[in-house]
Every structure is written in C-alpha cells, then in structure tokens.
Amino acid sequence: MKVLLGVGGSDDSLRALEDTVERARAAGDDLTVAVVENPRSERSPEEVDDRVRTVLADAGLDAPVRHVEGDAGSRLVAIAEEEDFDMIAIGGGETSPMGKINLGSIAQFVLLNSHVSVKLVR
Amino acid sequence: MSGDRVYPDEPAGPFEAPPLSFVDGEDRDIEIRPYPDDADGESGEDEFEALVEMYTEFDPADRAQGIPPGRESDVRSWLETILGDDGYNVVAWDDDAVAGHATLVPDGDAYELAIFVLQAYQGAGIGTHLMEALLGHGAANGVDRVWLTVERWNRAAVGLYKKVGFETSDAESFELEMTALLADPA
Incomplete structure (x- = not known):
C-alpha cells in the first residue's frame, strides 16, 4: 500500500510516526514521510526531520522524506490525491489533562477533505 | 493544551459550596458532597x-x-488520576448510589472541567446542581479559571455550561472550547 505519513511535530504525530514506520516495515508498505508545518508544535521542522530519520534508520526502512511548506492539511490532501497514494496517516489527537481526546486542526481538515482513506493513529 | 485561552470579562457565580441537598425532578432526595468527604x-x-x-x-x-473509558480496569486507573491530590471533585448521591460526578483537573494555572450524570438520573436537574456545587467547591478553594471542551452537537451540555456562566472561547475545532472565570466565594 502506498502511504503518505504527515508529521508536524506534535506528540500524537510522533506516535503516528513510530506506529506507521513499524507497520510499513511489517507489511511492506510503500511509505513516504511528509514533514509538515504545524504552527501549534513547539518542535522545529529540523528537529522533526531528525526524529523521522532516526526512526526510519532504527527500523531499517529506506523511505523518502520530504518537507512540505504551507498549510499542512490541504497540502497533504493535494499530494495524496495528485500522486495516487492509497492512504494518509496522521496523528489521532492529543489527550487533555482530563483524558479527553482532542483532534488537531490538521487532522480535522484532512478527515473532512480527503478523497483518499485516512488513518488516525492512536 | 495552549496557555493563551480567552476568559470571559464577567465572572460566573458566586455559587454555594457543597454539601447541599435538593429534591430532583423525579422526587428523589439527592445530596451533593465534595469527594473526598473529610478534611x-x-x-x-x-x-x-x-x-x-x-x-x-x-x-x-x-x-x-x-x-469515561469502557473497561472497568481503565475506569479505575482513570478515576485514580482525576481524583488525585490537586483536583476538586463533587459527587451527587441518591442514598448510597452515585447519580453523577463532576471534576476539576489541574492544568497549569487553570482547571479542566468534566461532568457526568448517569442516564437514569438525566433530565431531572441534577446536572445544574452538580455544576454549581463543583464551581462553588472550586471557588472556595481558590480556583478561578476553568475550561472545558464539548462536542458541538451536544446541545444539552452546551446549554448547561452557558447557563452557569461559560462562554465559547474557541469554536474552530470539532470540539467547542468554553471558559469561565469564577467569582470569589459568596
């Protein structure tokens, strides 16, 4: 399966990174990692890039990593549709102190706009 | 969660602090007490x-x-977290059975609020009393900033929060975020 993983640097996006890379390694998915801009993330794109390459190297997976500028949600959807991806994978939300799941704005946009299947990683 | 939440200009309350009791819409005697019960x-x-x-x-x-979580083991660990030392909780009792529970969980200099009323006790006015008792209990212990998120289709909950003084602070997500500033205790 051709999978586009969007990582913006929030905690849930880093969990999605670990999970999706492991899944790609086990299932032989054709994975592309997109480092996107998440204005709410405190991690810089360089830090996120380092993390992505470390996780890929640890898994022994050779997947392309690209940097996507501009609005993260709309760019992910556009890339997935234009390049015939089968699935977009993204973080499935942050948990509040109470334990409530709150979906991020990138995930909301992708869910409502993508014609490609979307996987929210919990 | 972001630290730049907007709070209303006008404080909510003051509200009476528990313990308090009332007769609900189904003629049941309901008592609201802080949890834990003793000092x-x-x-x-x-x-x-x-x-x-x-x-x-x-x-x-x-x-x-x-x-709340679905499995009992998850319910227990979730309760142990939210009933921890630094939060505030009130419970609505129908004799020895719990009809509802409301909680303030610390989040920096503010508190996140949640309220649950068991289905058999819904629609009888318990939620309003429980909210007011929680905010009264919080204010009596120095809480002044409270926030919550609620699914926007949940009109009953949104209406309850507005009634006690919450205002929408962020409407750009699936979940509405609402905030309240608590008045000093009565």
Missing part, C-alpha cells in the same frame, strides 16, 4: 467503589471524547 483527604473504599459502579453502568453512547 484529611480520605474517602472510604465504599465511596470509590460506588463511583466505579456508576461509570461501569454508564451508557457508552454518552461517552465524550473517549471518556
């Missing part, structure tokens, strides 16, 4: 088990954003 911060095992029982009976269709 030492201890609550009996019976009270804790009664809370667990309410949450294990909770209708899964009324879950909100993943809480």
Whole structure:
C-alpha cells in the first residue's frame, strides 16, 4: 500500500510516526514521510526531520522524506490525491489533562477533505 | 493544551459550596458532597467503589471524547488520576448510589472541567446542581479559571455550561472550547 505519513511535530504525530514506520516495515508498505508545518508544535521542522530519520534508520526502512511548506492539511490532501497514494496517516489527537481526546486542526481538515482513506493513529 | 485561552470579562457565580441537598425532578432526595468527604483527604473504599459502579453502568453512547473509558480496569486507573491530590471533585448521591460526578483537573494555572450524570438520573436537574456545587467547591478553594471542551452537537451540555456562566472561547475545532472565570466565594 502506498502511504503518505504527515508529521508536524506534535506528540500524537510522533506516535503516528513510530506506529506507521513499524507497520510499513511489517507489511511492506510503500511509505513516504511528509514533514509538515504545524504552527501549534513547539518542535522545529529540523528537529522533526531528525526524529523521522532516526526512526526510519532504527527500523531499517529506506523511505523518502520530504518537507512540505504551507498549510499542512490541504497540502497533504493535494499530494495524496495528485500522486495516487492509497492512504494518509496522521496523528489521532492529543489527550487533555482530563483524558479527553482532542483532534488537531490538521487532522480535522484532512478527515473532512480527503478523497483518499485516512488513518488516525492512536 | 495552549496557555493563551480567552476568559470571559464577567465572572460566573458566586455559587454555594457543597454539601447541599435538593429534591430532583423525579422526587428523589439527592445530596451533593465534595469527594473526598473529610478534611484529611480520605474517602472510604465504599465511596470509590460506588463511583466505579456508576461509570461501569454508564451508557457508552454518552461517552465524550473517549471518556469515561469502557473497561472497568481503565475506569479505575482513570478515576485514580482525576481524583488525585490537586483536583476538586463533587459527587451527587441518591442514598448510597452515585447519580453523577463532576471534576476539576489541574492544568497549569487553570482547571479542566468534566461532568457526568448517569442516564437514569438525566433530565431531572441534577446536572445544574452538580455544576454549581463543583464551581462553588472550586471557588472556595481558590480556583478561578476553568475550561472545558464539548462536542458541538451536544446541545444539552452546551446549554448547561452557558447557563452557569461559560462562554465559547474557541469554536474552530470539532470540539467547542468554553471558559469561565469564577467569582470569589459568596
């Protein structure tokens, strides 16, 4: 399966990174990692890039990593549709102190706009 | 969660602090007490088990954003977290059974609020009393900033929050974020 993983640097996006890379390694998915801009993330794109390459190297997976500028949600959807991806994978939300799941704005946009299947990683 | 939340100009309350009691819309005698019950911060095992029982009976269709958890073991660990030392809790009792529970969980200099009323006790005015008692209990202990998120289709909950003084602070997500500033205790 051709999978586009969007990582913006929030905690849930880093969990999605670990999970999706492991899944790609086990299932032989054709994975592309997109480092996107998440204005709410405190991690810089360089830090996120380092993390992505470390996780890929640890898994022994050779997947392309690209940097996507501009609005993260709309760019992910556009890339997935234009390049015939089968699935977009993204973080499935942050948990509040109470334990409530709150979906991020990138995930909301992708869910409502993508014609490609979307996987929210919990 | 972001630290730049907007709070209303006008404070909510003041609200009466628990314990308090009332007759609900179905003629049941309901008592609202802080949890834990005594000043030492201890609550009996019976009270804790009664809370667990309410949450294990909770209708899964009324879950909100993943809480309460579905499995009893997850309910227990979730309760141990939110009943921890730094938060404030009130419980609505119908004799020895829990009808509802409301909680303030610390989040930096503010508190996140949640309220649950067991299905058999909904629509009888318990939610309003429980909210007011929680905010009264919080204010009496120095809480002034409270926030919550609620699914925007949940009109009953949104209406309750507005009634006691919450205002929408962020409407750009699936979940509405609402905030309240608490008045000094009465």
